[in-house]
Each structure stands twice: as C-alpha cells, then as structure tokens.
Amino acid sequence: MVVASQSSWVVTWEKLPDDFILNDEPVDNINQPAIAAALTESLELAGLLPAQSLVMTNYGLCATVNGKTVVKAPDWGYVPEIRVPRSEVTRSYTPQLQGDFPAIVMEFLSDTEGGEYSNKPTYPPGKWFFYEQVLQVAHYIIFEPEGGALEVYRLSESGHYKLSSANEQQRFWVDDIGLALGVWQGTRENRTGYWLRWWNDLGEMLPWGKEQVEQERQRAERLAAQLRAAGIEPED
Numbered sequence: 001m002v003v004a005s006q007s008s009w010v011v012t013w014e015k016l017p018d019d020f021i022l023n024d025e026p027v028d029n030i031n032q033p034a035i036a037a038a039l040t041e042s043l044e045l046a047g048l049l050p051a052q053s054l055v056m057t058n059y060g061l062c063a064t065v066n067g068k069t070v071v072k073a074p075d076w077g078y079v080p081e082i083r084v085p086r087s088e089v090t091r092s093y094t095p096q097l098q099g100d101f102p103a104i105v106m107e108f109l110s111d112t113e114g115g116e117y118s119n120k121p122t123y124p125p126g127k128w129f130f131y132e133q134v135l136q137v138a139h140y141i142i143f144e145p146e147g148g149a150l151e152v153y154r155l156s157e158s159g160h161y162k163l164s165s166a167n168e169q170q171r172f173w174v175d176d177i178g179l180a181l182g183v184w185q186g187t188r189e190n191r192t193g194y195w196l197r198w199w200n201d202l203g204e205m206l207p208w209g210k211e212q213v214e215q216e217r218q219r220a221e222r223l224a225a226q227l228r229a230a231g232i233e234p235e236d
Contacts, residue, residue, distance in 0.1 A: 103176035
C-alpha cells in the first residue's frame with residue numbers, strides 16, 4: 001500500500017476489494033464503445049501499444065480516498081506501463097500499486113449527466129476532481145460526439161488542468177503518446193458522424209483496419225500500372 005497525503009484528504013493505493021460491486025449498468029450511449037474501439041484499433045495497427053501498456057474502456061480506475069474506495073470508469077484511458085501480470089488487472093486497475101498513473105483519460109459526453117466537470121471533493125468525488133487531484137492524470141479529454149466539440153486539458157505545474165490550444169489543423173498534441181488528437185467526420189461501422197482520430201508528427205492520420213486494406217490495394221494497383229508501363233506484366 002502506498003499513501004499520498006493532501007491537505008484535506010489522504011489517498012492510499014490499494015487493490016480493489018474482491019467483494020466490491022462494480023457498476024454493471026450499460027454505457028450511456030451506443031456511440032461510446034464504437035468511438036473508443038476506433039481509437040484503440042489505429043494505435044494497435046500502427047504498433048504504438050507496447051506490450052505492457054494498458055488501454056481501458058469503461059474499466060475501473062481505483063483509489064482509496066480517506067479510507068473509502070473510489071472507482072471511476074473513463075470511456076477511454078491509456079496507461080503507459082503496468083508492472084504486474086495482466087491477469088491481475090482484468091477487473092480494475094490501481095495506479096502506483098500496479099503500474100504507472102494513467103497518462104490519458106477521456107470522457108464522451110451524452111444525454112445523461114455524468115459529472116465530467118464535477119470538482120466535488122467529498123465522497124464520492126467528481127470525475128474532474130478524481131482525475132486531476134487524486135490520479136493526477138496528465139491529459140483529461142472531453143469529447144461531445146453529437147456536435148464534435150473537443151476539449152483537451154493538460155495538468156499544469158500548479159497541479160490543475162489547463163485548457164490546451166489546438167494547432168492550425170485543429171488538433172492537439174498529446175506528449176505522452178507522441179501523437180496529435182483531432183476530430184474527423186465520416187462513416188465507420190454504419191455510424192456516420194464525428195470521430196476522434198490520431199495523427200503522427202508528419203501530419204498523417206493513423207488508419208483503421210479497413211482503411212489500411214484499401215491503402216494497400218491502391219498501392220498494389222499503382223505498382224502494377226508502373227510495371228505494365230515498363231513493359232512488365234505483374235504476377236497475380
């Protein structure tokens with residue numbers, strides 16, 4: 001057990017009790033799992049998820065505040081490295097005790113009030129307070145899928161979140177993952193609307209699987225055309 005003390009609360013990093021009942025209610029919006037899965041897929045295809053990293057979707061992040069267990073389940077989150085067998089974090093994850101603190105947490109707004117901006121310090125603490133003051137997550141990202149609004153907050157040296165500014169392409173650089181995050185509008189899995197996408201430092205958007213297959217098909221067709229122009233008939 002590791003203890004962190006603040007002026008008005010004491011945080012201990014303990015494993016989630018076996019008898020603790022997690023919230024098994026369905027997610028607020030059918031779009032949330034699709035957006036989260038799309039974020040993860042492009043990272044996996046690009047080889048940007050190290051073996052000991054942890055990506056979470058509606059998965060319990062735990063801490064004990066003033067002796068009471070607190071669990072929040074962000075819509076998407078990223079931990080750079082866990083330091084225990086993966087079998088020990090199948091149900092929940094406790095930072096410090098089991099590995100790094102989360103570098104990124106995301107919340108996708110829905111019609112249901114979820115308290116994404118709640119700075120309430122009393123039990124149960126609000127999400128903003130928990131991510132900023134308890135877990136001290138470097139990047140807190142709030143996305144509104146219906147309208148495409150994206151807010152990226154970064155933990156400042158003062159220990160409080162500061163709203164980041166987008167670049168000329170309306171993307172936000174996320175140091176901890178070495179990519180830019182932005183909003184893209186299009187269709188995937190029968191859902192047409194706004195999505196979160198990753199871009200590398202060259203400004204190239206990381207593709208999803210279907211897009212990658214199409215890119216490879218187009219490259220093969222261009223190569224075949226070049227060979228034919230040179231008088232060489234490409235093999236099937």
